[in-house]
Each structure stands twice: as structure tokens, then as C-alpha cells.
Amino acid sequence: MKIRVKLPGKSKTVELKPNSTILDLFNELGECSESYVVKRNSEVAIEIEKLKSGDEVELIRVVSGG
Amino acid sequence: MKCDRCSKKAVAYLRYMNRKLCTDHFIKLTDDRIRKNISKNKLFKRNDHVVMGISGGKDSVTLLRFMHKFAKQMPLRLTGIVVDEGIKGYRDESVKIAIKNFEELDVPAVIYNFKDEVGKTMDQIAKKGDKIPCTYCGVIRRRIMNNAAKELKADVVATGHNLDDEVQSTVMNYFRGDFARMSRIGAKTPTQKGYVPRVKPLREVPEKEIGLYTIVQGFPFHNDECPYVQQSLRCSIRNKLNELEAAHPGTKFQILKGVNNLMPLLEGKFDNPKLNNCPECGERTPAKICKYCATLEEI
Numbered sequence: 001m002k003i004r005v006k007l008p009g010k011s012k013t014v015e016l017k018p019n020s021t022i023l024d025l026f027n028e029l030g031e032c033s034e035s036y037v038v039k040r041n042s043e044v045a046i047e048i049e050k051l052k053s054g055d056e057v058e059l060i061r062v063v064s065g066g
Numbered sequence: 067m068k069c070d071r072c073s074k075k076a077v078a079y080l081r082y083m084n085r086k087l088c089t090d091h092f093i094k095l096t097d098d099r100i101r102k103n104i105s106k107n108k109l110f111k112r113n114d115h116v117v118m119g120i121s122g123g124k125d126s127v128t129l130l131r132f133m134h135k136f137a138k139q140m141p142l143r144l145t146g147i148v149v150d151e152g153i154k155g156y157r158d159e160s161v162k163i164a165i166k167n168f169e170e171l172d173v174p175a176v177i178y179n180f181k182d183e184v185g186k187t188m189d190q191i192a193k194k195g196d197k198i199p200c201t202y203c204g205v206i207r208r209r210i211m212n213n214a215a216k217e218l219k220a221d222v223v224a225t226g227h228n229l230d231d232e233v234q235s236t237v238m239n240y241f242r243g244d245f246a247r248m249s250r251i252g253a254k255t256p257t258q259k260g261y262v263p264r265v266k267p268l269r270e271v272p273e274k275e276i277g278l279y280t281i282v283q284g285f286p287f288h289n290d291e292c293p294y295v296q297q298s299l300r301c302s303i304r305n306k307l308n309e310l311e312a313a314h315p316g317t318k319f320q321i322l323k324g325v326n327n328l329m330p331l332l333e334g335k336f337d338n339p340k341l342n343n344c345p346e347c348g349e350r351t352p353a354k355i356c357k358y359c360a361t362l363e364e365i
Binding site for chain 2: 032033034035036037043044045046047048049060061062063064
């Protein structure tokens, strides 16, 4: 299934297996789930939620320095 | 997916507790965690004048928003301090957001900046200095905060340091073999003459949850990273700790628990250094010249 992903500064489309979770998406992107809050179709979502084809996922980076 | 406490949608998954929470239950858990830290460590007394270091980032906005609620119950008087280091494209944006928060809550605030205090912006210092920029920035910022707190006659300075900050500091001190410094990590800094006591109300809240706390409540906050932070050891440790936490939930809390248990054992084990007055500024220092004045000479 195709998932549209918005990361800080970029967007991309990712292909995942059916019934993949948001955590699977993190693994596919090579990103660490500890560093982000996730919105799925504009609503805050948790990593163990299953994604559906056509979902739009935004990864909001919440680690900071300074 | 539903909250473990009610039928509302879950917005937080706390893997270390295996718990899913809705917005209301997550906010309650976070607020309770902060209150418990304040209470067990006696961070404030009734009618204290609390000065808060506010940058506009998620941690300090959370601090400000929480303290605004809490101050009514205690009661406490609140003032914000904003330190503008002069980092173009970063701090100028966050200061605007800090001010927006102060105005919404009707909390007074004072802005200080590096240019006025030391004659240079952090961008200028970063170009000239030999060390990584964070080394200079931290020293200057702490002095400005302390001087501001004294000018404002504050009883205590509150900062937005979170669980991740404490755990990173613990690991950094361990790597450096600096157990003397480790013995001083805590929710409240040890009392030192000439320094307004500093407290960390958010010390037991993970950084990711601070981010979630601001997002679910719609607080305006500046979500960008200091352009100089990538050069620091702390950044490397942060990334490794996040990988460990993702693979082994609860790691950060275990490290914090460890250092909390260690601190009483380290207390009194390190001789208090003999202090003299810095010949430049008069502040107490164990060195010939204090770190702040040494930094000014270097930049």
C-alpha cells in the first residue's frame, strides 16, 4: 500500500505491506520513533496503529537542542 | 485505538508502561508527574517569586503553561526571562513565539540579549571561538539568567530541563568520569552563595511526551533545532539514547532512577573547592578567574 509521508523539510511516498503499522513506517524510513510525534490524516496517532492505503502521515520532530 | 482508561481515541502510547492514553488522561498523567516531582523535591515555597527561563521551544512553553496553572494553587509569582543569544534564523523566531505565549497568559517577561550583555551575538562568537559553540553559549546564558534572577529578586529559577536532558547529562558526566558534577544533578541545584537556586520541574517527563503535551493542547511553540547543536557530544548521546529507548523501552527512566540512587551516595564525597572572588566580576570561583570572565576573554 502507498503512504504519503511528510517529514521536516521533505515529503515522499512509501510502499508498505498491507496491515503495516506506523512503527513499520519508521523502520522503513530508517527513523527513530522516539524523535517524533505522529499525525495520521491530521490527527495525532500512536505507533502501533495500522495504516491504510492512501493515508497521509506527518512526522513532527520533537527532539531539540539549544 | 482506544485509551486504556476510557473510550476516547489514544494519542499517547507509553511503551515503558504499556499504556495507551487519550488527550485528557495523557495531560493528567503528565501534570501529576510534574506535581509529584515538585512536591517530593520541595521545589517551591508558597509566595515564591519564580523566574522561568523561556526560549519559546516546547520544553519552556510546557514549563510556562504548567507553571501558570500551578501558580494559582500554590500561590506563586511568575516572571519570564528570555535570553536572545543572537542566532539568526533560529532564536529570533523562537523569541516571537515566547512573547506570544507570555501575552496569551498575561505573564510578565524580560528579554536579555548576548549583544547587550557581552558585546557579541552567538553567531559572531561561533565564528571566532576555538571550542564548540555550546561551550560558550551555556556559560554566558547561565550568567545572564543568574544576574537577571538577582535583579528581579527571584527566589528560584525554573528551567524546562526534561528527563532526556537529565539522562544525557548523567551519561556525559559518566563518560568524563566527572562524579563530582554528577552528584549535583537533581531537581534542585545545591545552594551556592551568589546564585539563585535553580529547579527543574519537568525533570521526570520524557522529551517526546513534552512534544506531545504541547501539540495536543495547541500551544504555540518553536520547533526547530539550534544550528550549532549537531557539533556537540550531547547530540551524539541523545541519538544513541533514543535508539536504545526505542529498542528497550524504559531505558531512560532506569538511568534516571540509577542516578537518583547514586546521588546520596556521592554526597559529601567530594571536597568543596576553596572559593575566591573573581578579580574581574567578583563572583565566587574555584579558579583564578571565573568561567564567565575567562569565556569573555576568549571570545
